[in-house]
Amino acid sequence: MARSGDDYLETRKRQIERKKRIWTTVSIISFFGSIAFGAVSTIQRAIQNPPQVTPTQSAEPSLQEQAKGYELVLQREPNNQVALEKLSLIRVQLKDFKGAREILEKLVKQHPDRQDYQVILADIKKREK
Template identity: 45%
Template sequence: MPGNRLGKGLTMESTQKKSGDSRVNRGDRIKQIFALVSMVSFGGSAIFGIVSLFGSGLSSQHQQKPTAVAVSQESLLAAKERGYVTVLQREPQNQTALEGLANVRLQMNNRVGAIEPLEKLVKLHPDRADYKVLLGEAKGKK
């Protein structure tokens, strides 16, 4: 009989051990599920925050962009005009500078200012019909 007791004792111990393992496994699984849900929630809120941040940043840039582009376009044209005028002070018959100055002034809606360089171009290159057409448009003739 002592052998049976020993055998039953081992059996009871192993049964208790198995049921204890299942409690540990159940507890570990609950922790794992909780950790997974927490990570998904954190990740979702982080993604939502990032998307909101970039979305608001892009919309504010679109609202400010036309003003900045308009200012930079005007200043760019003014800088080009000054450059062509500087070249023409040194080389009054420079065809490229005369064309550039006329084009820039037309882009700036300065028809009167475009007339002088166009007249010089027509005088220097009477065979160029495009110069005559542009001069006529600048003077308001069609």
Template identity: 45%
Template sequence: MSQPRRRWFISVVLVLAIIAFVGFSMIPLISTAFRASQPVSETSVTNQGQKQLEEAARGYEVVLQREPENQTALRGLVEARIQLLDLKGTVDPLEKLVALNPAETQYGLLLAEVKQRLGDREGEAAAYRSILNANPGNLQALEGLANVQLREQRPMEAVALLQNTLSNAPEANQNQPGSVDINGVRLLLAQVYATQQNYNEAIAIYDELISNNKQDFRPVLAKAMALQQQGKNEEAKPLFDNAAGLAPAQYKERINQLATPSPTPSPLAPDITPSPSPPPSP
């Protein structure tokens, strides 16, 4: 993805993160880097100049009447409508961006996020499946689709999705080296097991991942959370400390927050997969 498009994507995700604080449920695809560090009040969203945003949106609409495939206008319209809290109005321009950029998975991920917030689970799942059809190893899409299946009380489908990805990974990586992050997919599989309280299976995967890469904080944190969910807080504490020591700086505060026992653990603990690949060794 080019730098201007990457900056646009980050900008839109930040706006989505802000919206989450003012009335929409959090969703898995907003990474820890965005959602854990932006406690924003509703006034900081609404005081940005609604009239200017409405005028900007109308301007982009005029451009698109003349040039329906003008991607600058499509991106601008998406961003303006998100800031106006008009998520439904972002669907059409996002779908056009997806169609115009089949290789740019970020547009599909944003579309899936919007569909989730609108309560369109079928649309959300379809967006993730479209990404996976072209890129079966995309961790964000795998995580998102697994979350949809868990929310619909279909855990075995989530397990099958990830197991099939792992089964096909050697061939996929032979055809396109690095296309499937096997450790990342195994981490997601262990998280699914943990949500179903199959802690023995989850922790066995975490232990193997920890053994294979002692510098990756994600399985350490995941194991700590699994122990915490079982009420084994004393066993979990040194793992939280270890994870905080291994993690990049932007994740340390969130890890310390997670170390405080919570009565309602998150469904798929998405915070522990902040990037498609493990962080680099120090």
């Protein structure tokens, strides 16, 4: 009698394992199917409605607006590291190397362990010459 109990447990164990494999397979197929469906839909939309090409505008006014925003932040928080970093990058893009150098010198003083600030500062000093 104990033998049939063991057989039942083995049979039940195999059934459970088989169900797990089936569910895993169905889940994987569903996952990749949903990805494929999304990709096909996106490609169809891109083909049917190509993006509108607008004339390129100068980025300078946008950069100047961003610079003003960071300057306002720095008026409230003069040592805001993120605002200082972003403003220095914007000034480099605007070719205002003197302004970028002043900000980076402040960042190097505040964070002497940051090598990237020192490297960028040295590069800006070369560009100023």
